[in-house]
Amino acid sequence: MAMLDIHDLAVTFGHGARAVHALRGVSFSVNEGESYGIVGESGSGKSTVLRAICGLTPMSGGTVTLDGKALATPRDPAFYRRVQMVFQDPYASLHPRHTIDRVLSEPLAIHGFDRRENRIEQALDEVGLGKGFRFRYPHQLSGGQRQRVAIARALILEPKVLLLDEPTSALDASIQAEVLNLLDRLRAERGLTYVLVSHDLAVVAHMCERLLVMQHGLAVEALTREALQASRATQDYTRNLMAASLGFTRAAIPA
Amino acid sequence: MTSLDTLPAKPGLRQWLLSEQPSSRRQARFGQSYRAWLAFRSNRLGMIGLGIVVVLVLVAIFAGFIAPYDPLTGGDLRTARLLPPSWDHLMGTDDLARDIFSRIVYGSRVTLVVVALVAAIATPVGLLVGTSAGYFGGWVDTVLMRVTDIFLAFPRLILALAFVAALGPGIENAIIAIAITSWPPYARLARAETLTIRNAEHIDAIRLQGASSLRIIWGHVVPLCLPSVIIRVTLDMAGIILTAAGLGFLGLGAQPPQPEWGAMIAAGRRFLIDFWWVATMPGIAIFIVSLGFNFLGDGLRDVLDPKAQK
């Protein structure tokens, strides 16, 4: 059964003649425990999908259904305990003047969780950071360590769905592998549902069972991982993306 | 590793503060402050400014011990009026035979009270108005910023004059008037900072944790606006002292015989040609203290404001 069902989602910025249609009717659904990928280039609206789901960007049309129930606007506090997000830039997504301890304890305080000390230590453990990191400031951490903190923050409320907005695109390749492995392991351990947005086809192919290719605010094509690996894409745009992600080829410039 | 409850002995203190792996909230906070202090300490002008301000505070506290004479009652009016600086009267005496040095020492209390109260009133008001306007946007922003604009449309001294005229002369009313006229620039500044912070990913992140607007503004936006506002307030201190002195000079601030530096200059103005020290000595005091606050503000900017860093 579908954990998350997006139907005809539309997002418009601005009004009248200067309106920008960032999303023009996007539909997809994600099963419980599944990892679903959204691939696209800048301006495709792929990140806007995530922001609209969690209420950071107002929707101008369509419905978002979580676990069979349509979501209210604005989202209620219970929503945030079930859906959490990890952002792209680990340097911008942690408050520069808060210790890791504060970053992790604040959501617990907001939602009135008990056993806070235990939960914080456990959360740090799970993302591979020891207790030694608990009272550090973000500037004392590397990019990969910061992203681990961001993942710990998202998971500390024990959500069912994790929205991942380019979680590794700001990281070096070797760190990216570590973070992807961590996300993979956490999903298996906790039965999480992922929606992963990325510009990198290889990352999505590695992480997701199914994926959606987006361009200019529209869904171009939905594929399974097997179809992608067997190059059974039907749309030109998808094929272009696949060719480009294989690297540079010294072929003649297509007219 | 040190225990959480007792501060370690002196040799380990530095390592404890500079530890890259603090083991408690307290250690993290102290460590952060200590690093800021280390950075500030290397700023020579900032340290001079801090020194001047510390001296001002000490002088104000221990005025009773430092001042050799009573600031309010003078000596013999026939023999001790308008004496030039000497070992008996370091800065001379005024027309009522009062020791000017003693009056300046006691006057530091008035100055300090003005500065502290204005900062304590204007800073929170400016922060609150500015961050709310910036964070909520829309009509909240429009209303708050138009009110701010109205205050900004008048020259500060003129507006303060109007308030003092309405409230009645006196040092308390002068403080209120200066505070009312000095918050708008802080609100402007805080709003501009908030506008850049508002769309940061870490603010999105805390919104996604379900935090209330109050929690976000107080816990997340204000700490980031605070450094630039503190810098601005410190740099404004000189202006506040001068405004207080200006009000005193015009007879609308501290009332005689209270020893207020601005009022002292006003009193000495009549003898400026023949007895220069009467007006000059409080003028030098105002100059030094204003300079001190400016140096301190510049030093703080180098430490606190990441944008100004080279």
Next chain:
Amino acid sequence: MSPLLDVRNLRISFPSRQGPVEVVRGVSFTLGRERLGIVGESGSGKSQTGRALLGLTPPSGRATADRLEFDGVDLRHATPKTWRSLRGARMSMVMQDPKFSLNPVMTIGKQLIEAVKLHGGKAEARDKSLAMLEAVQIRDPERVMAAYPHELSGGMGQRAMIAMMLVTEPDLLIADEPTSALDVTVQIEVLRILDNLVTQRGMGLIFISHDLHLVSTFCDRVLVMYAGQVVEEIDAADLQNARHPYTRGLLNCLPKIEGGVRPLPVLTRDAAWLKAGG
């Protein structure tokens, strides 16, 4: 034939509270009229190496070398006058983000023409600029000439930037992550343009990037940098047979579309890599 660029034992250090920190520690290479890739992760010193070649090391840093020669000119003690005659005219640099490298209040055309005029060639400056824009595959050069940088898309801006750097026909182009801010499809187009220009005009190109995959498909030769040192120098075609564990680790940890191992192999850093030179 003597090489276009000869670098021996380049070292760059920056002061810090704990004393000077070396970010580039003895880098040596030569460059002919070819495409050389420099690959490394953040903090490997690859960008500082590129900047030092143009004398653009930040003022707080200190760059030294046993030899730093460009076409027979010793760059170590170059005067500001020498630099002016070299930069732009004979060696150019393309940065990651065109928005920071173009003057925002001047049209593209004006900036291009100025670049041509600065290095001789007054009369035909405009024609030359138009031709250059055409060469970087801008379909409507007249419109782009009249446009301000913010009116162009990322790919278009980067092409205009490349046009600006190449209009003076330099012998050496240093490209520091020239396509990292661009979408993959645009990235490939821009690289094609760069590739054609290098082949046709016989320039030397230093291509600095974090993307080992991209560099290996684009360049002739690759230097792999780790912690300020070149740990491996290898022909791009031969990359699959890389010997250094760091290079191999970098290659292996990339996810692949065709499916690979789960979990991804991670790179275990060896302290010995810090000592081994070259």
